[in-house]
Amino acid sequence: MHRIGWVAIVLVASLTSCTSGAQQNSIVVFAAASLKQVFTQLGDRFKSDNPGAGVQFNFAGSSELATQLTQGATADVFASADTAQMDRVAAAGLVADGPTTFASNTLTIVTAPGNPKHLQSFADLARPGLSVVICQQPVPCGSATRRIEEATGTQLHPVSEEPSVTDALNKVTTGQADAALVYVTDAATAGAQVATVKFPEAASAVNSYPIAVLKKAPQSALARKFVATVTGGTGRGLLDQAGFARP
Secondary structure: OOHHHHHHHHHHHHHHHHHHHHHHEEEEEEEEHHHHHHHHHHHHHHHHOOOEEEEEEEEOOOOHHHHHHHHHOOOOOEOOOOOOHHHHHOOOEOOOOOOOEEEOOOOOEEEEEOOOOOHHHHHHHHOOOOEEEEEOOOOOOHHHHHHHHHHHHOOOOOOOOOHHHHHHHHHHHOOOOOEEEHHHHHHHHHHHHHHEOOHHHHHHHHHEEEEEEOOOOOOOOHHHHHHHHHHHHHHHHHHHHHHOOOO
């Protein structure tokens, strides 16, 4: 029994050491929900280029992520879908390096395949009886929607306001809404599940995406390597493929 007890202690110590080592070589990235697909790909590329390194992602609406960070959440990198939420984090003294803008994105309308409601413009979203979903404010896709409403004088009457752009998209792909305002990249990700209706007024509310290493990053050196992956040629290529515009 005494021998078995020592074996157990050695095994526990070994597992603890391995776990600690894994944590020491892993970064935590808080990223806007609209970045989920492309950042997952970038994370795989980052791990391939940095053997032994790991990446853990927290994808959500940028405003929610900013709130988590300002309330004490620990992360290495923050990538926001607009400058306003990055500014919140920077104003709280949480940003180590000046944010770098690495992409931009624009809203579009998505409907069920075939566009059964025959939507042709942003103003059509105010049509009586149409169930429209948008993002909450201050979620970046929600803030962009409000800017377009103000610019066009069109007031929407959404049936729901979602905490992230992926939630808004899901309402259409699951048949719970007739239309939603999402980013062009999310519409592209949905593929044949939706029809897309572009509208010129979207150009007045383009969102820029900044990324930054956080001041209390447990793995600041690896965090900077990840940011370099995103902002360098590798990231640019994958962002282009995903439909993100250049900053």
